[in-house]
Amino acid sequence: xxxxxxxxxxxxxxxxxxxxxxxxxxxxxxxxxxxxxxxxxxxxxxxxxxxxxxxxxxxxxxxxxxxxxxxxxxxxxxxxxxxxxxxxxxxxxxxxxxxxxxxxxxxxxxxx
Amino acid sequence: xxxxxxxxxxxxxxxxxxxxxxxxxxxxxxxxxxxxxxxxxxxxxxxxxxxxxxxxxxxxxxxxxxxxxxxxxxxxxxxxxxxxxxxxxxxxxxxxxxxxxxxxxxxxxxxxxxxx
Numbered sequence: 002x003x004x005x006x007x008x009x010x011x012x013x014x015x016x017x018x019x020x021x022x023x024x025x026x027x028x029x030x031x032x033x034x035x036x037x038x039x040x041x042x043x044x045x046x047x048x049x050x051x052x053x054x055x056x057x058x059x060x061x062x063x064x065x066x067x068x069x070x071x072x073x074x075x076x077x078x079x080x081x082x083x084x085x086x087x088x089x090x091x092x093x094x095x096x097x098x099x100x101x102x103x104x105x106x107x108x109x110x111x112x113x
Numbered sequence: 114x115x116x117x118x119x120x121x122x123x124x125x126x127x128x129x130x131x132x133x134x135x136x137x138x139x140x141x142x143x144x145x146x147x148x149x150x151x152x153x154x155x156x157x158x159x160x161x162x163x164x165x166x167x168x169x170x171x172x173x174x175x176x177x178x179x180x181x182x183x184x185x186x187x188x189x190x191x192x193x194x195x196x197x198x199x200x201x202x203x204x205x206x207x208x209x210x211x212x213x214x215x216x217x218x219x220x221x222x223x224x225x226x227x228x229x
Contacts, residue, residue, distance in 0.1 A: 035217075044117075044204050044220035045156065088155060099144065099208075100169065101218060103155030 005089045010108045019076040023089030026070040038085040117221035125227045134190040138207030148204040195228045
């Protein structure tokens with residue numbers, strides 16, 4: 002079973018920041034938080050990951066709470082092309098089972 | 114550089130037939146994964162290779178499913194006696210070797226398998 006909980010759907014206006022929450026209250030100390038997204042009929046696309054510090058790249062920012070029990074993915078200026086299902090996943094890096102366990106994700110719709 | 118590629122992109126077969134799905138990982142990636150995604154669901158893990166050997170095949174649903182990676186690069190997922198319930202998108206992902214940076218998994222576009 003997935004170790005994360007996400008809202009099933011969210012809407013955001015084009016040009017605004019999209020903030021996607023994720024709860025991972027049972028996360029272990031060696032587990033990273035990964036975010037992927039899947040645009041219709043495509044394979045999952047890696048967005049960002051982090052352990053405990055906030056991270057930023059060209060696609061998004063990841064804010065992890067101090068107790069690491071939840072995180073937020075931020076798309077700073079959402080476009081129509083950001084409409085997708087977003088998955089939050091926790092997994093250890095280079096330890097034991099390497100598989101990704103996907104939940105249902107959040108279906109984000111960007112509205113014009 | 115080139116990403117993960119999968120062929121065919123679509124495969125339609127009849128119940129009871131045998132199918133092979135191919136995955137070409139990113140060059141230099143020693144780890145390769147297969148996932149299956151049913152309509153409306155997130156991807157589900159099938160099998161993971163580190164080099165030529167299957168390090169974890171716990172996700173294969175039954176003995177009709179088998180995967181190989183004989184030279185540590187290209188992998189083939191083989192399904193015998195296909196059933197209608199095998200209809201899904203089959204996804205492949207690859208990642209770098211341990212010690213060469215993050216082991217982030219990068220996915221291919223998938224093969225959509227339809228069993229009639």
